[in-house]
Structures are given as C-alpha cells and as structure tokens.
Amino acid sequence: MAYKIIASQCTSCSACEAECPNVAISEKNGTFVINPKKCTECIGHFDIPQCVAVCPVDNTCVIDNSFPRYQAPGGAA
Numbered sequence: 001m002a003y004k005i006i007a008s009q010c011t012s013c014s015a016c017e018a019e020c021p022n023v024a025i026s027e028k029n030g031t032f033v034i035n036p037k038k039c040t041e042c043i044g045h046f047d048i049p050q051c052v053a054v055c056p057v058d059n060t061c062v063i064d065n066s067f068p069r070y071q072a073p074g075g076a077a
C-alpha cells in the first residue's frame with residue numbers, strides 16, 4: 001500500500017514533499033516521512049513513484065512490505 005523513507009539515508013532535502021500527488025510526505029523531527037494511509041504508490045498518477053523519481057539518494061524511498069500493495073479502486077493497478 002505504501003512507500004516508506006529510510007530515515008537513516010534521508011538527507012532531508014525536501015525534494016519529495018512537493019512532488020507527492022497525495023500530500024503523503026511531511027517533515028517530522030528533521031527527517032521526512034510517508035503517511036502510508038495516504039500513499040497510493042502513485043498509481044493512477046504517474047508510472048514511477050514520484051518520491052523515488054526525485055529522491056537524490058538511491059534506495060531511500062522504498063516499498064514498505066508491512067503494508068499490502070495498493071489496489072486502485074476497481075481493481076486496475
């Protein structure tokens with residue numbers, strides 16, 4: 001259902017925050033976090049998750065396997 005940010009790798013550049021179509025990313029205690037309840041993996045908005053696309057640090061925005069993968073309404077994904 002969601003991407004997450006590896007806090008130890010996040011440089012707090014804030015590039016991802018403005019790009020998220022669901023306003024799921026916010027700053028918290030000096031690092032950036034994704035609200036898994038708002039993240040739709042960018043499905044229906046973009047082919048590539050925008051946080052992944054803009055993050056300058058590879059493998060910092062990654063799938064959070066503790067949530068089931070997002071299912072678009074109607075089942076298309």
Ligand code: SF4
Pocket residue numbers: 002003019020021022023024025034038039040041042049050051052
């Ligand atoms: S995958 Fe898309 S919806 Fe989820 S946090 Fe990243 S930019 Fe936002």
Ligand code: SF4
Pocket residue numbers: 005009010011012013014015016017032051054055056057060061
């Ligand atoms: S773009 Fe990457 S490094 Fe920058 S705030 Fe977002 S997660 Fe952190």
